[in-house]
Amino acid sequence: MTGRPDAEVIDLDPQRRRGARDAHSPAEDPDGPDSPGDRAPPAGGLRGDVDGAVEAALAFLRRRITGDYPIDRFGFDRELTEQVILPLARPLYQRYWRVRTTGMEHVPAEGGALVVANHSGTLPFDAVMTKVALYDDHPAHRHLRELAADLALRLPFAGPLARKTGSTLAHGEDARRLLADGELVGVWPEGFKGAGKLYRDRYKLQRFGRGGFVGVALRAQVPIIPVAIVGAEEIYPMLGNVRWLARLLGFPYFPVTAQFPLLGPLGIVPLPSKWVIDFGPPIDTAGYGPEAADDPMCVFELTDRVRDTIQQMLYRNLTARRSLFS
Amino acid sequence: MAERSRRRVLITGIAGVLASRLATRLAADDGVGYVAGVDLREPPEDLDGVEFIRADLRSPLVAKVVESTQVDTIVHLHVVATPRAAGGRARMKEHNIIGTMQLLGAAQRAPALRKVVVTSTTAVYGSSPNDPALFKESAAPDTGHPDGYGKDAVEVESYARAFGRRREDVTLTILRFAELVGPRVDTPLTRYLALPVVPTVLGYDPRLQLCHEDDAVAVLERAVHGDHHGTTNVAGSGIVYLSQAVRIAGRVPVPVTMPFAHGIASVVRRAQVDLGPEQLPLLMYGRVGDITRLRERFGYAPAYTTREALVDFLTRREVAPVLDPGRVARVERRLHALLARPAKETTP
Numbered sequence: 001m002t003g004r005p006d007a008e009v010i011d012l013d014p015q016r017r018r019g020a021r022d023a024h025s026p027a028e029d030p031d032g033p034d035s036p037g038d039r040a041p042p043a044g045g046l047r048g049d050v051d052g053a054v055e056a057a058l059a060f061l062r063r064r065i066t067g068d069y070p071i072d073r074f075g076f077d078r079e080l081t082e083q084v085i086l087p088l089a090r091p092l093y094q095r096y097w098r099v100r101t102t103g104m105e106h107v108p109a110e111g112g113a114l115v116v117a118n119h120s121g122t123l124p125f126d127a128v129m130t131k132v133a134l135y136d137d138h139p140a141h142r143h144l145r146e147l148a149a150d151l152a153l154r155l156p157f158a159g160p161l162a163r164k165t166g167s168t169l170a171h172g173e174d175a176r177r178l179l180a181d182g183e184l185v186g187v188w189p190e191g192f193k194g195a196g197k198l199y200r201d202r203y204k205l206q207r208f209g210r211g212g213f214v215g216v217a218l219r220a221q222v223p224i225i226p227v228a229i230v231g232a233e234e235i236y237p238m239l240g241n242v243r244w245l246a247r248l249l250g251f252p253y254f255p256v257t258a259q260f261p262l263l264g265p266l267g268i269v270p271l272p273s274k275w276v277i278d279f280g281p282p283i284d285t286a287g288y289g290p291e292a293a294d295d296p297m298c299v300f301e302l303t304d305r306v307r308d309t310i311q312q313m314l315y316r317n318l319t320a321r322r323s324l325f326s
Numbered sequence: 327m328a329e330r331s332r333r334r335v336l337i338t339g340i341a342g343v344l345a346s347r348l349a350t351r352l353a354a355d356d357g358v359g360y361v362a363g364v365d366l367r368e369p370p371e372d373l374d375g376v377e378f379i380r381a382d383l384r385s386p387l388v389a390k391v392v393e394s395t396q397v398d399t400i401v402h403l404h405v406v407a408t409p410r411a412a413g414g415r416a417r418m419k420e421h422n423i424i425g426t427m428q429l430l431g432a433a434q435r436a437p438a439l440r441k442v443v444v445t446s447t448t449a450v451y452g453s454s455p456n457d458p459a460l461f462k463e464s465a466a467p468d469t470g471h472p473d474g475y476g477k478d479a480v481e482v483e484s485y486a487r488a489f490g491r492r493r494e495d496v497t498l499t500i501l502r503f504a505e506l507v508g509p510r511v512d513t514p515l516t517r518y519l520a521l522p523v524v525p526t527v528l529g530y531d532p533r534l535q536l537c538h539e540d541d542a543v544a545v546l547e548r549a550v551h552g553d554h555h556g557t558t559n560v561a562g563s564g565i566v567y568l569s570q571a572v573r574i575a576g577r578v579p580v581p582v583t584m585p586f587a588h589g590i591a592s593v594v595r596r597a598q599v600d601l602g603p604e605q606l607p608l609l610m611y612g613r614v615g616d617i618t619r620l621r622e623r624f625g626y627a628p629a630y631t632t633r634e635a636l637v638d639f640l641t642r643r644e645v646a647p648v649l650d651p652g653r654v655a656r657v658e659r660r661l662h663a664l665l666a667r668p669a670k671e672t673t674p
Contacts, residue, residue: 073565
């Protein structure tokens with residue numbers, strides 16, 4: 001377990017975060033992270049954590065209201081992610097799904113790497129939990145830049161929010177640039193086929209697309225880190241898919257789950273399965289060289305290798321699992 | 327410097343801010359021997375050392391102008407973005423398309439010509455949810471454009487490239503400017519951000535990339551003197567979100583749901599802002615160009631970031647904030663004093 005104190009409020013200490021931020025700030029936006037007034041610690045004479053938190057919270061609100069916060073050119077709002085969004089996701093990570101993360105030592109502390117994981121769970125909570133894991137449980141507090149499906153970024157409200165927390169569309173050139181900037185990029189190659197698979201097909205990896213992610217990693221010469229996520233399949237056990245309705249609404253699938261549409265709007269509540277996120281040893285691309293991205297056989301082979309690795313990791317974690325919910 | 331090796335420059339659209347500023351700079355430059363400006367309207371102020379030629383670019387008179395001035399450099403800045411200022415969309419299109427055709431036709435027959443600089447816009451990339459985060463110059467111009475400035479710019483670029491193929495001895499520089507802001511330049515976006523209540527589309531928050539007019543003029547000057555064949559995105563570094571830009575400006579954002587957005591956009595257009603419904607995709611999805619080529623091939627680092635450009639525009643144009651950051655800071659201090667007191671009392 002992570003060992004964080006129970007009563008943690010929104011962590012708004014700019015000084016502590018600034019250390020981690022400066023260690024890996026890839027944004028080409030030359031704006032400084034803080035305006036001068038926010039850099040100084042609470043003035044002398046004020047004591048107590050509550051006081052510091054109040055000051056920091058008010059400063060945060062002021063910066064938000066006056067638009068005084070840095071954005072990287074992909075639209076990533078680091079402050080919003082760290083101060084608002086991750087704390088909202090944290091209770092799900094720590095208490096609801098009780099995510100146990102292993103293998104974090106395989107994720108480099110800095111520099112680009114491609115995180116490849118299995119996708120499941122109807123809604124992309126597995127991506128959110130991976131994000132929290134990499135921020136909370138990695139000593140360097142790394143931010144994951146997810147490559148999202150265009151549906152996610154096209155939706156009102158959810159789209160801009162996804163972009164502000166670091167997602168961007170899965171365009172090869174953008175991914176290459178993120179990796180070159182030293183960012184950690186996350187892909188879920190199964191895509192909608194993975195998220196929308198039926199409960200009886202759980203943990204069987206679907207097709208890994210055309211291996212585009214492998215091409216990106218080869219060109220950028222960054223390691224590929226295979227990740228197995230166990231527990232996400234059970235949050236919305238999918239019993240069926242109403243295809244004609246999905247087509248009508250423009251959704252990739254219209255799920256019939258154990259909760260929905262039986263419980264109506266309550267069907268949005270996921271089941272509290274116990275999750276394990278297992279980061280495997282990185283697969284080095286330096287041995288292949290960047291020109292291997294143009295060799296289809298090489299790309300095919302590497303894609304298969306990543307897929308097999310993740311499948312093996314899934315089986316290993318599943319056999320070690322004692323029950324779905326504990 | 328010998329008279330015959332000094333440049334002779336013709337600038338179209340001299341009545342515009344960028345053109346008149348460029349003309350003034352070039353006129354003061356020793357390496358430039360002659361500067362002429364062409365437009366239907368006079369430039370806003372008297373330009374020292376610049377010959378003003380009143381001509382309609384749409385007419386074949388342009389050929390005589392190019393021939394008689396014997397220029398070796400043409401800077402085509404007469405591409406209009408604002409329908410109202412041009413006297414309606416039809417006239418705007420005529421100015422842009424036919425004006426460009428006539429000018430390039432004349433340029434083709436000018437033996438002394440060595441360089442043509444054409445202004446374009448990042449609007450050629452369009453704005454859609456399927457866009458890459460950063461547009462490189464190689465991204466194909468969006469062909470499915472709704473009628474407007476972006477569509478005109480795509481056509482202007484294609485005519486320019488066709489000219490480039492016919493006159494391979496001429497250096498053709500196409501500059502795609504992001505939305506311009508600055509103390510003097512007057513664009514639909516500057517008017518939009520200066521509105522006291524800014525209508526936005528509910529649920530969408532586009533990334534905006536801006537180009538400060540100082541950077542634009544500097545790049546144009548560099549294009550005149552240098553040898554940069556090809557297309558380059560020109561913009562400030564970094565971006566702001568529209569919500570952020572509205573807050574920096576101290577404006578009140580009014581989110582409007584999609585079905586009503588078209589109606590509101592028409593009202594906004596009639597209210598002198600000249601930002602119409604075909605610009606809605608920009609205000610929903612945004613558009614950001616990659617300026618690596620500007621930095622590396624063109625060799626120019628923007629002096630203003632997008633945010634700095636916006637702040638400079640707001641301060642120098644004296645756009646008074648509706649929601650004053652000073653007041654926000656005062657409220658913050660008062661709240662802090664209020665909330666800190668009980669905390670101080672409870673600590674030992």
